[in-house]
Amino acid sequence: MSTPASEALDRHATPWLFAAALATTAPHAIHQPVWLTSLSAVLLGWAVWLWWKDERLPGRWIIVLLVAGGCAGILAEFRSLFGRDAGVAMLVMFMCMKLLELRSRRDAMVIVTLGYFLLLTHYFYSQSIPTGVWLLAAMWLVTATLVRLHGGPASATRDTLRYAGMLCLQAIPFMLVLYLLFPRISGPLWGLPTDAHAGKTGLSDTMSPGSIAQLAQSGEIAFRVRFEGSQPPKQKLYWRGPVMEQFDGTTWRRYEGRHPAAKLETLSPPIRYETTLEPHNQPWLLALDAPTALPDDAILTGSLTTISRKPINERQRFRLAASLDYRFNPSEEPPVLRRNLALPDDSNPRTRALAAQWRAGNAPEAVIAKALALFAADFTYTLRPPLLGRNGVDEFLFQSKRGFCEHYAAAFVTLMRAAGIPARVVGGYQGGEYNPLDQYLVVRQSDAHAWAEVWLDGKGWVRVDPTAAVSPDRIETGIADALGAGEPLPVFIQMRADWVRTLRYRWEAINNAWNQQVLGYDPDRQREVLARLGLVDTDWRSLAIALGSACGLLVAGLMAWALYQRPERDPVVRLWHKALRHLARRKVDCAPWETPHALLQRVRAEQPDLAEPFQRVVDAYLAARYGNTDNPLQPLRDAIAQLPR
Amino acid sequence: MGIVATLKQKLFRWQSDGTAPLRLGQRRVFIVPSRGGLLYALALVVMLIGAINYNLALGHALVFLLVGLGIVGMIHTFRNLHGLIIAPGRSAPVFAGEKAHFELTLDNDRHSPRLGLELEAEKGNPVHVTVNRKKAAKLKIPVTAQQRGWLDLPRIRLSTRYPLGLFTAWAYLQPAMRCLVYPQPIAAPLPSGLPTPAGGERTGDGGQEDFAGFRERQPADSPRHVAWKASARNGGDGPLLIKQFAGGAQVELMFDWALTDDTLPVETRIGILTGWVLAADAADTHFGLRLPDATLPVAGGDQHRQRCLEALALCRP
Numbered sequence A: 001m002s003t004p005a006s007e008a009l010d011r012h013a014t015p016w017l018f019a020a021a022l023a024t025t026a027p028h029a030i031h032q033p034v035w036l037t038s039l040s041a042v043l044l045g046w047a048v049w050l051w052w053k054d055e056r057l058p059g060r061w062i063i064v065l066l067v068a069g070g071c072a073g074i075l076a077e078f079r080s081l082f083g084r085d086a087g088v089a090m091l092v093m094f095m096c097m098k099l100l101e102l103r104s105r106r107d108a109m110v111i112v113t114l115g116y117f118l119l120l121t122h123y124f125y126s127q128s129i130p131t132g133v134w135l136l137a138a139m140w141l142v143t144a145t146l147v148r149l150h151g152g153p154a155s156a157t158r159d160t161l162r163y164a165g166m167l168c169l170q171a172i173p174f175m176l177v178l179y180l181l182f183p184r185i186s187g188p189l190w191g192l193p194t195d196a197h198a199g200k201t202g203l204s205d206t207m208s209p210g211s212i213a214q215l216a217q218s219g220e221i222a223f224r225v226r227f228e229g230s231q232p233p234k235q236k237l238y239w240r241g242p243v244m245e246q247f248d249g250t251t252w253r254r255y256e257g258r259h260p261a262a263k264l265e266t267l268s269p270p271i272r273y274e275t276t277l278e279p280h281n282q283p284w285l286l287a288l289d290a291p292t293a294l295p296d297d298a299i300l301t302g303s304l305t306t307i308s309r310k311p312i313n314e315r316q317r318f319r320l321a322a323s324l325d326y327r328f329n330p331s332e333e334p335p336v337l338r339r340n341l342a343l344p345d346d347s348n349p350r351t352r353a354l355a356a357q358w359r360a361g362n363a364p365e366a367v368i369a370k371a372l373a374l375f376a377a378d379f380t381y382t383l384r385p386p387l388l389g390r391n392g393v394d395e396f397l398f399q400s401k402r403g404f405c406e407h408y409a410a411a412f413v414t415l416m417r418a419a420g421i422p423a424r425v426v427g428g429y430q431g432g433e434y435n436p437l438d439q440y441l442v443v444r445q446s447d448a449h450a451w452a453e454v455w456l457d458g459k460g461w462v463r464v465d466p467t468a469a470v471s472p473d474r475i476e477t478g479i480a481d482a483l484g485a486g487e488p489l490p491v492f493i494q495m496r497a498d499w500v501r502t503l504r505y506r507w508e509a510i511n512n513a514w515n516q517q518v519l520g521y522d523p524d525r526q527r528e529v530l531a532r533l534g535l536v537d538t539d540w541r542s543l544a545i546a547l548g549s550a551c552g553l554l555v556a557g558l559m560a561w562a563l564y565q566r567p568e569r570d571p572v573v574r575l576w577h578k579a580l581r582h583l584a585r586r587k588v589d590c591a592p593w594e595t596p597h598a599l600l601q602r603v604r605a606e607q608p609d610l611a612e613p614f615q616r617v618v619d620a621y622l623a624a625r626y627g628n629t630d631n632p633l634q635p636l637r638d639a640i641a642q643l644p645r
Numbered sequence B: 001m002g003i004v005a006t007l008k009q010k011l012f013r014w015q016s017d018g019t020a021p022l023r024l025g026q027r028r029v030f031i032v033p034s035r036g037g038l039l040y041a042l043a044l045v046v047m048l049i050g051a052i053n054y055n056l057a058l059g060h061a062l063v064f065l066l067v068g069l070g071i072v073g074m075i076h077t078f079r080n081l082h083g084l085i086i087a088p089g090r091s092a093p094v095f096a097g098e099k100a101h102f103e104l105t106l107d108n109d110r111h112s113p114r115l116g117l118e119l120e121a122e123k124g125n126p127v128h129v130t131v132n133r134k135k136a137a138k139l140k141i142p143v144t145a146q147q148r149g150w151l152d153l154p155r156i157r158l159s160t161r162y163p164l165g166l167f168t169a170w171a172y173l174q175p176a177m178r179c180l181v182y183p184q185p186i187a188a189p190l191p192s193g194l195p196t197p198a199g200g201e202r203t204g205d206g207g208q209e210d211f212a213g214f215r216e217r218q219p220a221d222s223p224r225h226v227a228w229k230a231s232a233r234n235g236g237d238g239p240l241l242i243k244q245f246a247g248g249a250q251v252e253l254m255f256d257w258a259l260t261d262d263t264l265p266v267e268t269r270i271g272i273l274t275g276w277v278l279a280a281d282a283a284d285t286h287f288g289l290r291l292p293d294a295t296l297p298v299a300g301g302d303q304h305r306q307r308c309l310e311a312l313a314l315c316r317p
Helices: A011-030 A034-053 A060-078 A084-101 A105-124 A129-154 A157-181 A211-215 A334-339 A349-359 A364-378 A392-400 A405-418 A466-470 A472-476 A498-519 A523-532 A540-563 A571-585 A596-606 A608-626 A633-641 B003-012 B035-053 B057-081 B228-232 B266-282 B302-313
Strands: A221-227 A238-247 A252-254 A264-266 A271-277 A291-293 A298-300 A306-308 A316-322 A326-328 A423-430 A433-435 A440-444 A448-456 A460-464 B030-033 B085-088 B099-107 B114-120 B127-131 B136-144 B149-152 B156-160 B167-173 B178-182 B210-216 B241-246 B252-256 B286-291 B294-299
Touching: A011 A034, A011 A084, A011 A105, A011 A129, A034 A060, A034 A084, A060 A084, A084 A105, A105 A129, A105 B035, A105 B057, A129 A157, A129 A498, A129 B057, A129 B114, A129 B127, A157 A523, A157 A540, A157 B057, A211 A405, A211 A448, A221 A498, A238 A405, A238 A448, A271 A498, A326 A460, A349 A364, A349 A392, A349 A405, A364 A405, A364 A448, A364 A466, A392 A405, A405 A423, A405 A448, A405 A466, A433 A498, A440 A498, A448 A466, A466 A472, A498 B057, A540 B057, A571 A608, A571 A633, A596 A608, A608 A633, B030 B035, B030 B057, B035 B057, B057 B114, B057 B156, B057 B167, B099 B114, B099 B127, B099 B178, B127 B136, B178 B302, B228 B241, B252 B266, B252 B294, B266 B286, B266 B302, B286 B302, B294 B302
Parallel strands: B252 B286
Antiparallel strands: A221 A271, A221 A440, A238 A252, A238 A423, A264 A326, A271 A316, A291 A316, A298 A306, A423 A448, A433 A440, A448 A460, B030 B167, B085 B099, B099 B136, B114 B127, B114 B156, B149 B178, B156 B167, B210 B241, B286 B294
16 A cells, blocks of 8 residues: 555654553553453554564454454453443554554544544543543643644654643633533433443442441442531431331342332421432432422432432432431331331241340330340441351341441341331431531441331331441441441541541542532533623523634634734844835845845845935944944934835 | 636735745635544544533533644644745756756744645645744755746645644745756767868867866866866965867867758757757867757857757747
8 A cells, every 4th residue: 555755654753653542542451351451452562563673564454354353352242332331442442453554644643533532431431630630641642643743753752742732721721611601411312321330339229238338348439418507417417228128038128119108297497408429320319317308300209218210320419408307107007017017937036036025015115225225235346247147137136246237227127027116227328527628528438327217106217226326436426436447448538647637638629629510510500600600591592602702712812822923023133124114115025145235236226216225224234233333223213214205 | 817817816926026035924824624634523523422422521621622622723733834934046957857946945933843834836746844943944846847948836835734734724825936947858979070160170278189288277167177186286275277288179069950850840859959969068079059049159168058058948940
C-alpha cells in the first residue's frame, strides 16, 4: 500500500501514538479480564518492537485473523459484542490492533479519535476527582500527539506539550459554558444494556449471618444527608431499608405479597432533609424513620419502607421529611401478625424452650427486657463471629455468644416469635458521621445495621435494637468505637488521630461538593442555577440563544487574541514603517531585500517629486538607527511629517 | 469576465503589481473541516449520545471540552496562516522538461513559530515548510517546465492543518513571477565545414595550442582557465594568473536556422540549435547564432551563451 508523501508518518511521531494508546487503554486493565489485558499488552509490545527494529508491519490477513480471534474471545467472555463492557473491550482491542496498521497520518488520526473516545469509557467505571484529573492529563497527551502529527519533525517535544496544554486551557471556557447551558436531558435515551450498572454494592434484600458484617467492612459511602435546621442526635438516626418477615432457619427474606397501607401517627414535628444516595441497585431510599413527606417518584410500603419506582442505579438526590417519634399501625391485620409469629418447625429447640419459659405469666414488655438483659450480660460484639450450623440461633445464644448486629437481630426476633410476640427484622443503616466542614452527615456501608421491630397491642410496631444492649457505643458513636482493635474495618475508619480525621473530612467534603455541584448537575439543578443567573423559565430555545451568544463571545475574544499583531517595539522601526506606508500610497512598495538607499534610488526613478523629502527621511532614519545622537526620534518624525501626502 | 472570474479576481488577487510582499489578511484565508475533523465530529456526536444515555456527568464535560478544543483548533489553524508575509523572489532559467524552481520568502513577524505549512503549485508536488518565530524562510516551489518560453508561476495553494488537523486553512497566492524555460537540447553532431565569418586563423589571445606565457586574470575570465599552480607561487600573494596560448587555430562557428533540416518540426530544429550552442560552449568554441527573428554575432563566454539560449527560448520562427 503506497502512501502519498504528505500523508506519510514520520518515524519519530510514532512513539507519541504509542504513549497515547497506552494512556487511554491502560486504566481499563483494572476491570477487564486478564486475557484481554494480556492480548492488548502483547499487541502494543509487538507494535513497539516492530517500530524499534524498523520492520515491516504485519500483512492484512494477520490483522484480519487477529480481529476475528479477538471478537470471538469477547463474544465468549461477555456473550455479546455490544453493551457496555463488551463495547469497551472491543475499543481497547481495536486501539491496539490499529497500531499494527499504522502507515499514514490518516491511520494516526483514527488512533487519536479512538483515544478521545476511550477517555469517555473510563467514566462508566468511575467519575471521581482522581479519574477526572488523570483523564485531563491523558487528554493533554492525546492532544499533544495530534499537534506533533501535524507539526512534523519541526515540533520539539517541550514546545508540543506546551502548545497542546495551551489549546486545552483555551478550550476550558467553552466547556464551562456548554456544561452550564447545554440543555440537559435526563437519560437514558433508550433501554440500557443489562450490564450498565453492574458492580454497585449496598444492602441486599435478604439477611443471613455474616451478610451485613461483610458489608460493614467497606468504608464506601452509602449516602449523604443534609438536614434543614439542627441535626437530630445520632442514636435516633435509623435509616430504614427492607423489612424482613420470612425466616427459613438461616436466611431472612422480604414478604413479596401485598401489605395493607401503613397507618402512621406522628408525635414530633417533622425534620426536613435532603439525601444523596449512591447507586445500590435496589429500590429503597433508606429514609429516616418514620417518613412523613416523600418525593414525587417514591412510595411508602405497608412496612414503612420508602421505595422508588425504579432501582437507584445512579447517584440521586431526594427531599424527604421524617418524624422521629411516631406510632405505626397500632391495629394490625391478623394475617400480618400471623406471618410475624411464624418460625420453621423443627429448628432452634433450645431457643424455643427458653422463650416458652419466659412467656409464662409475663407481659411482652417483660419478655423484651429479659432478652435484652441476656444480651447485655455476656455477649460480645464482633465483625468476626464463628460460623454457625443448622440451628444457628441456638448455637449463637448458648455457645458462641459472639456476633454482629444481624446475629442479635435474628436471635431477638426468633426469641420474640417463640414467646408469641409478633416481631420482624429491619435492615438499614444506623447513625452516620457528621462532617463539620460541609454540614453533611455521611453514612457509610460500615454503618449498615439490622434491628428488630415488635408489635405491641395498642402501641403498634416498636423498634427494639438488641445491638444497643450489647454494645451501646455502636449506636451512640459508631462502629469504630464499638469494635475492638484488630477487627477488619477499613484502616481509615479505625484511625482516630485528629489530623487524619480532619484530612478525611476535608477530602470527603471536596468529594461531596464535586458530587453535588459537578456530577449532580441534572435538569433540576440546571434550572436552579439558570434561575440564579436570571434566566427564569428556560426552554430549549432560550437556552440555545444563551448558549450561542456565550460561545460567540468566546470565539470573538479568542479571534481578537489570535489576530492581534503585537506592535513593533522599536520606535525607530515603527516610524520607518510609517514612512513606508506613505510610499505605498504612492505605489512604491519596499521589497524585503531593499536597503533604504536602494529604495531611495528607486523612488528617484519612479516618483521624482518624492525623492527630495524621502532623502531626508532616509538620512534621519539611518542617523537614528545607527548614529550616536541625543534625541534621534525628533528629526525622523519631522522628516516624515514633511513627506507630501 | 464572468461572475466566477470576477469573484476569483476579487478574492485571490495580489496587492499592487504582484512583486511587493503580501500579508495574508482575514479575507484571504479560507477554512473548512478536514476529513479528520469530520471523523472527530462524528466521534463527538456518538460520545455525547453515550454520555446522555448513561448519564455521565463527566462524559458531558469531556465532550464539551473536546468541542471547545475543536473550536480552539479552528482558530489556531486560521491563525497559523493569518499575518504571514509572502514575498516573491527570483527563479533561475531551466531547460524544458526540468523543474522550474520559484523562490518565495515567507516572513513570520509573530512571536510563535508557524509549523506545517504546505505550498502546492502543481497537484501532488507540495513543499513543506516551517517558519520559526520572528524569522523568514526561503523556499523553492517546483513547477514542471514543459514548453520553452516564459513560464508564469501558476496559482499557489498555501495550506495548513496545524495544530490539530481538524481543519484545513488555505489561501491562494499568485505573485507575478515567471521563469525562462530554455528549449530542450537535442544532441546532434556539430555541423561541419561551416562558413566562419572571420575566415580561418588568427593569432593572439584566442589561441589554444602553444603556451605563450601568463597574464593577470580579468573578472571576465572563467575560473577554469586560471593557472592555479602558477598563481600559488610567491606564497599566493600575487594576482591570479591565466595561461596564454598562441598560434592555435581558432574555429568560429555560426549556427544558422537554415543549417537545420527544414523538414523537421520547428521545435526539433530549435532543440538541435540548442544542443549545438551547449556543445560549442562546452568546447569553449566561439559561436554565433542566426534565428529567423534574431541574430547574435560570434562571441564566447557565459553571458553570450545565456543570450543565445534566451533567444532560442523566445524564438518565434
